[in-house]
Amino acid sequence: MELKDLTYLLAIRETAHLGKAAQSLGITQPALTKCIQRLEKSSSTKLILKVGRGIQLTEAGLLLCERAQKVVLLMQMTKKDLHALGTGTAGVIRLGVAATAAEFMLPELTHELLQQAPSVVVEIQVGLNDFLQNRLRENKLDLILGFLPESNSEFITRPLVEDPVVVAASQSHPLANIHPTPEQLGHYRWLLPAPQVATRQWLEQRLRSGGYAAPRVQVESNTLSPLRRMLAQTELLSFISRRLLQGESAGEALIEIPLPLVMMPRTFGWQFRSLSELSPAARLLVELAEKRWKW
Template sequence: MELKDLRYFLAIRETGHLGRAAISLGITQPALSKCIQRLEKIYATRLILKVGRGIRLTEAGVLLCDRVQKIVQSMEETQREMKSLSEGTAGYVRIGAAATAAEFMLPQLARELLCEAPDVRIDVKVGMNDFLQNMLRENQLDIILGFLPDYDTEFVRRPLLDDPVVLVASADHPLAGIHPTPEQLGKFNWLLPSRNVATRQWLEQRLQGGGYPPPRIQIETNSLATLRSVVVETQLLSFLSRRCLQALESVIPLVEIPMPLLVMPRTFGLQFHSLSELSPVARQVVQIAERHWRYE
């Protein structure tokens, strides 16, 4: 049985006449009659009866039309959905985002993606880079939006913007506005991410190379973004995004401690396995991000 035979049968019901149905379908009446014969042979029952110059569906014919209508509607809906998936205007994408990227980049990315692909579903995981890379490695994510480690060659990297990390403290901290000496810096404790995070490793190496004491960690966290207020309310030092610091300047009283030694160059961007492995909607995410943030 072919789908076109079922479509032809629906046309017969809609017109109530073989000749008019054949004209609407662009086929000959004998060809339409053969279609009915094929269907009646498949279902082993009469489907239409001649009534005067017209036709009438049998009870079996009415039942078949009802079922066929549902099949055709389902096929058309499936065709529309498949077209949307292939064009990247629908589907499902799993994005891992660093906290800073989730706060300052993801909203813009999501807005543009939802405008272009209103039926897309997005699953977002926020975390440190090592956590997100493990998820990407295990195929639990499609894309990471976060900072790009210099040493990493495991994934495809697409840079988007520069965002250095700097030494910060509360606005009323004793070191505010001061380029601290090793002795001055050594008097204060720190709030930092775990030791396996790249920014923490870089910070410790720079302090050691510059003749400064290693940071005394008083609070260790997996999310600096959620603990910024702790830095404000204490004399703890921390290491945060300059972009984040500037964006929140009027809301959270944190300041950058002027210490060029501890300005960590950092580039934010996308990481994924390969462009060819991404779904159409995931490729759409890459295209939107690169269009919005033109990295030079």
Template sequence: MDLRDLHYFEVIAELEHMGRASERLHRTQPALTSSIRRLEQDCGVRLFEKSGRGIRLTEAGQVLLKWARRTRLDVHDAQQEINHLAHGLAGTVRVGIVPTAAQFLLPPAMRQLIREAPEVNLHTVVGLIDVLRSLLHSGEVDMTIGTEGMAEPGFTSEFLAEDPIVVVANASHEIFQGAPTIKDLGAYRWVLQSEGAPTRDWLDQTFERHHLPRPRVQVESNTLLMLPTLIAETGLLSFISRRHLLPGQPSFALKEVNVPETVMQRRMVVTYREGGYLSPASRRLIELLASAAVVNE
């Protein structure tokens, strides 16, 4: 099989439309049709079938897509490993990273990596873990740094740091006048992530387990980095990483509301393809991220 044909096949499978694939790949539709015919001859089966105005993969096509992606990633890994034999700590590291890790772990780790290897380039995508996991599966990033989830076949994770999520308020909030309980938290309004975010769902379920109404949310935001400022400027409670309360952080006006039932124990991990190639620069970055986590705890 020709690697170029496999690349065209991947794009056609993604778009499920020969015309749109032609526009993206800058190839004529007859050229793409010929490419698919060559693959079908090699496989001895149909790879696509008509579906409305477009096309979709047959069962055999789905199998080939899995192996086409794996082949592309293996070829990329081979090129990277050969290149790094000559250049050592150099090249581009592609990282998908959640906001908390991007704010607290990445800057000190990258500062040290640049000192050791000034030729290293870093390409980062900051987002929620579900989005980052998809990028890792497609090979658009080399690794993800985020919260630990269910183990997935074909991927491996290394522990970086504990990252407890706690209830937080402005340090001058009236809730600190006494010894609040989880029931007392229900008297106040909150700023939280939208429903479906892991931390939001965990907090909602915790209140329900204690037979209490869910927190009353006045402000919802998926931009995690703005939550500390919102908490500091309002009387709203929130649920964020304890790392925001560490000495030297700009969120010094915040304080943890000490309610043990509402502490979510979360682990930060780095995840990459099992058996995939990680460059020396990627490996060194993982080591530095782990070191940064220890310093910040």
């Protein structure tokens, strides 16, 4: 049975007249008659009966119409869904996000995405760059929105915004507004990520090259953004995004310690394996970000 023939049968049920059905479909009555003949041949049963000047569906015809209505509706929905997937207005995006990007970039980006593609499902994993890159390498993520490594030939990268990393502390910290000497800086302990994290390695290398001692780490965490309140209420130092220096409440207010030696330039942007591998929905997300943050 062809979908077209089933659609024609439904038109016959609506009009109860071959001529009127043919007219509504924009075909000739003989063509419609051949359609019914094909259906009756394939189902080995009579589907319509002539009654006076009109027609009447047989029990088999009514049953086929009932099933045909479901088939036609399902195909219409399938066509609509396929169009949405093809244009990026539906589908699933597996997105890895750095904590800073999740806080300052993702809300605006997802707002724009869901306005244009309300059926898209976004699966978000927040983590450090090394973890997210491993997930991308294993094909467990489609995209990473985070800071871009200085040298990386493994993934395609698209820069979006600058996001320098600076030494930070509470606004009431003794080093506030002071360019600290090695002796002054060495007096305080640090809140830092694990030793294998690239930002911590960069910090330690720069401090040593400038004659400063390696930071004495007292608190170590796989993410620093949620710990701003801890930083604001202690005399710990940290090395975080400049965007995180002003929290939403006074209890999270931080200040940059002026130490240009260890101001780490950093760029946030996209990482993915290949543009051709991205789904239309993922490509739409990339395009929206690049329109919002024009590099």
